[in-house]
Amino acid sequence: MTQFDYSKLSVLIADDFSNFRSTVNSMLQSLGVIDVETAGTSQEAIDWCARRTFDLILCDYNLGAGRTGQHVLEELRHHELISHKTVFIIVSAEASRNIVMSAYDCQPDDYLMKPINTQMLRQRMSRLLAQRQSFSRVYAAMEKGDTTTAMDVLVDMSLEEDRNALSAQKMLGEVFLQEGFYDNAEKLYSKVLEQRQVDWARLGLAKVKQAKGELEMAGAWLEKIIEENPLYLPAYDSLAQNWEKRGENHQWQFTVQKAVDISPMSILRQKKLGEVAQLNNDFSTCVDALRRTVKLGEHSCYGQASNHFQFARVVSLGMERNLDLDAGLAQEALKYLEDAEKWYQLDEAQTNQALLLKGRVFAATGESERAAELLTQAAENMESCEAQLEVHLDQVSVLQSLGKREEAQALLKSLQEMYKGDQDALKKLDAFLDEPASEANRALVATINREGIDFYNKELFDDALSCFEKARKLFPKHIGIQLNIVQAYVGKMKNGQQDRLIANECHACLELVASLIEENNPAYGRYLKLREMASATVEFL
Amino acid sequence: MNMTMDPKQNNLDFSLVLASSVHDMKNSVGMLLASLEQVIEATPPESEEQGRRFSTLHYEASRINSELVQLLTIYRMQNNFLPINIDEHYLLDTLEDQVARNHTLIETGKIQIDMDCDPDLRWCYDNDLIGSVVHNVLVNCSRYTRTRIFLSATVENDVLKITIADDGHGYPKEMLEKPASMVENAELSRNATHLGLYFAENIAAMHKQKNRKGYIELKNGAPLNGGAFHIYLP
Known part of the structure; x- marks a missing residue:
């Protein structure tokens, strides 16, 4: 392994225990490192990085006062206080489970379990710094925004039979996906999977399918990955996106909820859960998730x-x-x-x-x-x-x-x-209006409505209802849609499907319309008629 | 007066309580180990006698630490809380990491470490979990070996074989016969629970490729005429 000139290395140690800071400091000195700074709190660590750059940051996971190494890393990236050139290692006495979960979310370069000693430190440092050096051309190109060069270099590196090939393949797959080179990404992941079934490549392939619009296939793959490795968080995020794209809002919420159950400390997932629960009118989940989002925000740059x-x-x-x-x-x-x-x-x-x-x-x-x-x-x-x-x-x-x-x-x-x-502003206004004002939403509501009416005419009342309800979620105050729902319920009841639940839904819907509609509304006549029909049907219940 | 306990209060999940206190103990022992290593580094043993004492201290603390880690891992394994993160790794890195982690133990025990591993050899496994198996066996070997420990990694018939061997007296006969089951019938022989073997066996079995899964094997004799621990991963 390459011997490093440690005397030129700059290192930041962040740990709330002064004892640990001085121990690691003396370990580093014994390796010949001269330029060492220390931070006792997360804020100190961030302040240091705002002032200068480091080659290596050794950051404790549990920094006290509710802050973790993950918070520090996220904040450094968020405010662009750290580049690819800095190696960030999370050091921890925590159980590895938390660290693995945290690593899925914030991807530090590596993590080390306490207790650590000089030999461990030297080995890790030399390995990571050697890797950093090998990728320096890639990072330089990426920093300039020159992805073409970055990809070229990565292709060469991933074909080499050496220890950087694997990291290069991983990074290349991500860049391909990000830049929309789906066929290249697919080829790369398939090739990796011919050798070994590794989760990152399986996930990558599913992401390719998803990006290409093959949503059902991607969804099935993602579910299989989760079934075999139920704690693999990144797969949940992709699966949640999958359901979102398919418009399956309940499945979407269920998937985000599962990821949140596994790793409740992620503010971004809590926030997402709040959003989707609101879409689904799941009030209590929404409030819980938003509460957690607020609370987690106190320590996070995403607050x-x-x-x-x-x-x-x-x-x-x-x-x-x-x-x-x-x-x-x-x-x-x-x-x-x-x-x-x-x-x-x-x-x-x-x-x-x-x-x-x-x-x-x-x-x-x-x-x-x-x-x-x-x-x-x-x-x-x-x-x-x-x-x-x-x-x-x-x-x-x-x-x-x-x-x-x-x-x-x-x-x-x-x-x-x-x-x-x-149009963007009008879309936001739509939620408050009886009729959509934006062109896109007008077209959307017309399409969904038309589909619903088709189903209604074929007496497929449940399908009609799910269309109208989809439209209602988008425009809760649209009177026409509300009345369509009432009409579908009436049709369903006339068809012999009568129970208390349907009658209640129908009634609730009519009440909502009553609160929205004025007598001069052109739909007022239709409303009165439906009201009459509904009560006539419900009567013999 | 006859008092009846509220059944709800009695319904405390003891395994959870145990697991969280194990977690605390593990962190404390971790601190203890770190301080001990500092002391040994700052004041190297002045006599053979003192060296042996340091070595015992360090060994016992390491043993408690790794046993607590194992307990916690098994708890998580049984509750499906154990994340498994399989990826390709270099065997040399994994082995060297564990030797480095046990540097003090090896130095104070004056143990010679030999390694036979192709620097280009890589394989798919969970580095944390396999690392902790190797670590436990190393701690154990450092206690029972006389002078040497030998580590190797090779691939035979598309199966990775990691070997950790010593030149001690070898494993007791009953361990050779039925290693992993010994924990399950909870027979405590000679103060040893063989928790480590149960742990290793389970970790090995978590590694699956197609229809095959990993396993462990204990032998006496080759290569150092002592005990040899093998872990096989497909």
């Missing part, structure tokens, strides 16, 4: 005020819909809004959002006066600057929650006018 805001939004929505909620949730939402102000530097828009969301929570708990005060305060602030759409949408929600329906309608109307040409 954001918007997570706190989302918690408040979902809790308010639950109260507005009269869901049977834990009484403490409103207080919790208010607390998180205050935490957002304490933990993050809120810009003007976010400050107004926090005010509006507090107002919405108060409105939902019946404290209309306080809500109105906050609303006025926010509105005054917003006058002085041009507010963003998101802030306005929160404003609409408070107005609605306070029962100021006309003001809310007027605001929505002016927003529609303001964002006339902006």
Whole structure:
């Protein structure tokens, strides 16, 4: 093995035990390393990296105060304080399970189990630094954004019969996938799998199929990988994407949930779980996941005020819909809004959002006066600057929650006018409108609706219902869709499928329409007729 | 007065309690080992007698440590909490890592290490798990060998064979006959639970390719005329 000139090496040791720092420091000195810095907290480690670069970082996993080596590595990457040139090793006394799970998520260059000694350290260092040197051309090319050169070098390296070939193959597969060279990626992974069944190559191949749109095949493969290695987290992430692409939102949630159960500390997965649970109207899962997202955010670079805001939004929505909620949730939402102000530097828009969301929570708990005060305060602030759409949408929600329906309608109307040409903005507005304003959503709802009507005409009521319900998820306030659902239920009941559950669903749907529809709406006649038909059918239950 | 216990309170999962305290103990012993290694490095033994004492201290601490690690691993294995991360690795790296990890034990025991491993030999296995098997056997050998330990890795008939051999008295007869089952019937012979063998056997069996799975074998005699531990991985 190559002998290194350790005297030119720069190393950072991060550990909350001073004893450990000095032990490792003296080990490094005995190897001839001169340039050593130490950090006792995660923040110190990050500060060091903001000031200068290191060849090697030895970072303890458990850094105290809730922070881990994974947090440090994620933050260093997030703020681009570290490049490929730095070798990052996580050192740990933890059980290897946590480390393996953490390594799946943050991919350090290596990890070392405590207790460590000089010999172990020397061996690992020389191995990793040699590898780093061999890949220096690849890293240099990637840093310049020159992926073509990086790929060329990696192809050459992966064909060599030496110890870098394997790492080169892994990296090449990822670059191929990322750059859209799916056929090359497929060839590479298939070739690896001819030799040995390794999970990373099986996952790679499934990802290729997924990227090519062969979703069912990719999904089946991913499920097989998980069945054989139930703790292989990266496979869950791909499978979740697979269900998402197939529009199977319940399977999607189930998969994210399983990954979260295995590794509950991942803030990004918790956040994803919150999103998908909301899509599925699974309120309690959504609230739990968002709560964890907020809490994990305290120590993570992925913590954001918007997570706190989302918690408040979902809790308010639950109260507005009269869901049977834990009484403490409103207080919790208010607390998180205050935490957002304490933990993050809120810009003007976010400050107004926090005010509006507090107002919405108060409105939902019946404290209309306080809500109105906050609303006025926010509105005054917003006058002085041009507010963003998101802030306005929160404003609409408070107005609605306070029962100021006309003001809310007027605001929505002016927003529609303001964002006339902006399809992305119109899409966001759609969720608040009776009819979609954006072209894409209009087309989408028309297609799904048409499909549903086809099924209805063939008396395939369940298929029709699943189409209409899909459309309803996208546009919860679209009266036409709601009425289609009612009609499908009525059809189903007339066809002899009568039970309490269907009748209840039908009734709930009619009630929702009742709360949305005005007498001057062109669909009002249809609504009355369906209402009559429904009650006629339900009567003989 | 006759008191009845609340059955709910009694329903404490003892294996979980045990596992978490094993986890704590393991971390403590880990600290103890690290401090011990520092002491030995800072104040090298001044006499043969002292060297032997250091060696015993270090060996016993290492043994507790690796036994606790094994307990924890078996707990996880049984609860499907054990991640297995199979990838291609260089055998030389794996073996050298474990020799380096036991550097103090080998130095204080004045043991000569010989290794026979093609530097280009690579194979698919879980490096952490196989590493810990090799580590346990090394700790054990360092206690029972006289002067030498021999490590090798070769491929025979598309099966990887890792050997760790010593020039001690060899394995007792009953261990040679039925190694892994000994733990299951919980016969404690000569203060040894043979937990290590159970652990190694299970780890080996977690390595599967097509219809074959890994296994272990204990022999006496070749190559050093002492005990020889073999692990076979397809």
